[in-house]
Amino acid sequence: MATIGWIGLGNMGGPMTANLVKAGHAVRGFDLSPAALTAAAASGLTPATSIADAVAGADVVFTMLPRGEHALAVYLGEGGVLESAAPGTLLVDSSTIDMDSARKLHDAAAEAGFRFVDAPVSGGISGAEAGTLTFMIGGDPASVAAASVFIEPMSANIIPTGAATTGQAAKICNNLMLFINLAGAAEGAVLADRLGLDKQVFWDIASVSSGDSWALRTWYPVAGVVPSSAANRDFAPTFTAELANKDINLAVAAANATNTPLEIGEHVQQLMQRLIDAGEGARDCSAIVKLVDGTLGE
Numbered sequence: 222m223a224t225i226g227w228i229g230l231g232n233m234g235g236p237m238t239a240n241l242v243k244a245g246h247a248v249r250g251f252d253l254s255p256a257a258l259t260a261a262a263a264s265g266l267t268p269a270t271s272i273a274d275a276v277a278g279a280d281v282v283f284t285m286l287p288r289g290e291h292a293l294a295v296y297l298g299e300g301g302v303l304e305s306a307a308p309g310t311l312l313v314d315s316s317t318i319d320m321d322s323a324r325k326l327h328d329a330a331a332e333a334g335f336r337f338v339d340a341p342v343s344g345g346i347s348g349a350e351a352g353t354l355t356f357m358i359g360g361d362p363a364s365v366a367a368a369s370v371f372i373e374p375m376s377a378n379i380i381p382t383g384a385a386t387t388g389q390a391a392k393i394c395n396n397l398m399l400f401i402n403l404a405g406a407a408e409g410a411v412l413a414d415r416l417g418l419d420k421q422v423f424w425d426i427a428s429v430s431s432g433d434s435w436a437l438r439t440w441y442p443v444a445g446v447v448p449s450s451a452a453n454r455d456f457a458p459t460f461t462a463e464l465a466n467k468d469i470n471l472a473v474a475a476a477n478a479t480n481t482p483l484e485i486g487e488h489v490q491q492l493m494q495r496l497i498d499a500g501e502g503a504r505d506c507s508a509i510v511k512l513v514d515g516t517l518g519e
């Protein structure tokens with residue numbers, strides 16, 4: 222079994238590493254948060270004292286960090302992965318980050334003699350726990366194939382996307398559609414209610430009709446319809462409005478760089494920003510429904 226170095230043991234990294242440990246790998250992990258480190262150690266991970274400690278002797282190094290700036294710091298910073306790992310080590314960034322940062326990481330890793338792939342994931346915390354994430358992986362085919370072997374215990378779907386940064390591109394475009402669909406489900410749900418439809422009857426129709434979407438089936442923002450919806454728990458987060466806003470902003474930035482008009486995406490980004498400005502940033506992104514039903518601030 223392999224020795225795996227892992228940086229970033231938060232909501233996603235913690236359960237992802239637990240599945241690698243279950244598969245028999247020796248995982249050495251580092252996180253700036255002592256609480257995250259302790260929680261991961263309870264699942265069998267060996268806590269490391271630094272990035273250098275985590276990557277020493279690793280066959281492969283994974284990173285699962287919030288944003289591009291964190292990934293750049295962890296790879297390129299003093300005492301970072303490129304400085305500390307043995308040259309030639311396979312590096313896998315599974316964070317959701319901007320296209321520019323993804324490109325910088327690929328270039329810097331190649332220049333320093335490392336194999337690097339961008340391998341963001343979809344499936345949320347429940348998918349991380351169940352080992353059923355979808356991985357979308359960009360990079361040279363040999364490195365993608367090598368990374369897939371280690372990714373297998375964490376995933377239900379492993380999809381090579383093509384050249385460097387295309388995994389990140391797929392993730393950004395997927396999440397753009399997700400949040401547009403969520404906003405659509407919120408508007409449809411509230412209007413249906415005001416037109417006198419029973420919430421369950423309307424959901425039963427939409428979920429087998431052309432209004433269907435993953436957001437509708439999983440995050441339907443009305444309490445008492447879909448068990449996995451945060452609306453049942455006063456919008457306690459499964460995916461925060463802050464994180465959703467970050468992801469839509471990645472799409473908006475990529476659209477600006479490619480002269481792509483994202484009129485709907487930009488509008489949904491503004492809705493998420495309004496939620497955050499109203500103090501709801503740490504709540505679930507499906508609280509976007511509050512902008513439709515008039516309960517914002519209640």
Ligand code: NAD
Pocket residue numbers: 228229230231232233234251252253254257285286287288291294295315316317318342343344345346459460464
């Ligand atoms: P998180 O904030 O829970 O975890 C990130 C961890 O990185 C934190 O524990 C933090 O302490 C650590 N960290 C930050 N900088 C560090 C550094 N310099 N050195 C060591 N550790 C550092 O975030 P998360 O929910 O686990 O998400 C991670 C990534 O996965 C994000 O890019 C997110 O967009 C993406 N993602 C999240 C979900 C989800 O449902 N939460 C789903 C798919 C993808």
